[in-house]
Amino acid sequence: MSKFTRRDFMATAAAASALPLIGASAKAAEPLKVAFIYIGPVGDYGWTWAHDKGRKEMEAALGGAVKTTYVENVKEDASAIPILRDLARQGNKLIFATSFGYMDQVMEVAKEFPDVKFEHCTGFKRAANVTTYNSRFHEGRAVTGTIAGTVSKSGVIGYLGSFKIPEVVMGVNAFTLAAQAVNPKIQTKLVMIDSWFDPAKETAATETLANLGCDVIATHTDSPAPLQFCQKKGIFGFGQGADMSKFAPKAQLTAIQDIWGPHYIARTKAAIAGTWKSEDFWDGIKEGAVQFAPYNASVTADAQAAANKVIEGYKAGSYDVFTGPIYDQAGTLKVKEGQKMGLGDLATIDWYVKGVQSA
Amino acid sequence: MSMTFIIDALVTVIGITTPILLAASGELVVEKSGVINLGVEGMMLVGAIAGFAVTFETGNPWLGIVIAMLAGAASSLIFGVLVLSLGANQVATGLALTIFGIGLSSLIGSNYVGIANDPLDSPFPDDLAKDAFWRIIFGHSPFVYMAVLLVLAIGYFLNKTRAGLVLRAVGENDFSAHSIGYPVIAIRYAAIAFGGAASGLAGADFSMVISPLWAEQMTAGRGWIALALVVFAGWRAGRLLAGSYFFGVLMALELYAKASGFAIFPSQFWAAMPYLIAVIVLAIISSRDGKGGKAPACLGKPFIPNG
Secondary structure, X not given: OEEEEHHHHHHHHHHHOOHHHHOOOOOOXXXXXXXXXOOOOHHHOOHHHHHHHHHHHXXXXXXXXXXXXXXXXXXXXXXXXXXXXXXXXXXXOEEEEOOHHHHHHHHHHHHHOOOOEEEEEXXXXXXXXXXXXXXXXXXHHHXXXXXXXXXXXXXXXXXXXXXXXXXXXXXXXXXXXXXXXXXXXXXXXXXXXXXXXXXXXXXXXXXXXXXXXXXEEEEOOOOOHHHHHHHHHOOEEEEEEOXXXXXXXXXXXXXXXXXXXXXXXXXXXXXXXXXXXXXXXXXXXXXXXEEEOOOOOOOOHHHHHHHHHHHHHHHHOOOOOOEOOEEEOOOOEEEOOOOEOOHHHHOOOOOOEOOEEOO | OOHHHHHHHHHHHHHHHHHHHHHHHHHHHHHHOOOOOOOHHHHHHHHHHHHHHHHHHHOOHHHHHHHHHHHHHHHHHHHHHHHHHOOOOHHHHHHHHHHHHHHHXXXXXXXHEOOXXXXXXXXXXXXXXXXXXXXXXXXXXXXXXXHHHHHHHHHHHHHHOHHHHHHHHHHHOHHHHHHOOOOHHHHHHHHHHHHHHXXXXXXXXXXXXXXXXXXXXXXXXXXXXXXXXXXXXXXXXHHHHHHHHHHHHHHHHHHHHHXXXXXXXXXXXXXXXXXXXXXXXXXXXXHHHOOOOOOOOOOOOOOOOOO
């Protein structure tokens, strides 16, 4: 394992690109080089932390068969292109790009390196050497929404989002629909902070939502700061990406835990065995990719029962939060009674359901 | 809109303004002495991890605050040695200090990821802040009071004291100040260390109050806003106080407008608005009285005494 920041990376990339020439007489069982690019720091204790945990699990499971590298704090702009390109030039044969905004950059670099396999997380563009993988986080949001709808006394719940991208929009919708299923009067107030990681802004936005009457607030950004604020204020929230109960034992009702390790292990094994091909993965509660932290004491017996029903429903395939009738904010019927939204529709969703208050 | 709501909203404004005001106040003194230190973001991060780690290890947040200030000052002195004693380029060295601060804080902080402290609360008894009206006065963390007192003290120091006049003289004309016997380099060292301590304090506000945890790069660019605010304020303490709070109001307005469902502007516009208005206000101020953008004459120039 080697740790790079983006800046170190730029500085050493030139020198490192000369290395393959020196090591040309490779041994037969050379380890597969696998690289990851991360949107935030590995110490965010949220999204990037969960991916890095997956990387470590993969490295531990495959031992000497792999050599992994990661670059953290990679922006979702054109600067991701030279970073991906240099990783490919350095001999990485499998590259995981772990944020939505790397989509077009991955597609561009993948074209230049047909023998390098790319996996893009949460996107929807694929090629012969580009796989997409995602987790059905909205299933987790349906569980947290069920709890929020039961626990909320004010009937107003909050959602702290990052950007208006399908991944977040479907989260808002699943959260709201599930809450409305237990309390039809539920309203969701939504704030997008235009950032994935900014503890001060996350805190200020959570404070704003609390001041506007929200007593349960879900977060779709990457730090535990919102939960710490909820704890201080005596309201509730959910851990995002990882169990954050250490930060806010009273406020964290439960947490959606992102489990990436099994996917990274399976795909790296496939790359070593030569069975890797372009696919579209979208695992959820059933496959163990979305798991929950233990409920805390404020999750009432009612809320626990309702939440467990949703979890069991997803495991059995008998429940789907995106089952009609679903109306958009303007009250237009978008999904007819009894129909379900397919994953394809969800992957490009850009409208909010009725009951979501957004700017 | 009830009274309580307005007060709660003001508390949000004060919370997001405070670290920026602290860092900007320190940088104001540095720039008044004729030195520009672009390492604010790095020094804030060093202060943030120092404050968090010391508070966690000792359980004493006040010790954490002191060590955060010392750590910020110590990192600023690296910059001081390079630019004052060795004559290095200030802009390049300041940028290097930011990168150094990010790296050093991440390195030290790697042992502190996933740990939480209790937030540092108001230094006043809880009873005083029970009522909404009194909360606006007594309900804040110590950093809030320190920030306001600091900027007022700096304003007094720069404009009303002899020592402040000397500092300004050093920033406006270092050779003249030197020729009449003032120790230019020593004064600049002191100013840089003061700025570093203020940045360290600002960083500690992040890791001890706003979100009492350590996360890499948790200041998320606030150091750059602080630097911009010094220019925006025209290097004046009073305007810095007003300007910082104005900025805080705009940032809070973005959040409140979004959460209340104001769909007049797209989200990105709201995020860009504080900067947009800053540019407009800056343009108006500088065109009106011609003093708005008056930087200290020696800002950024190395001082090498001739004999």
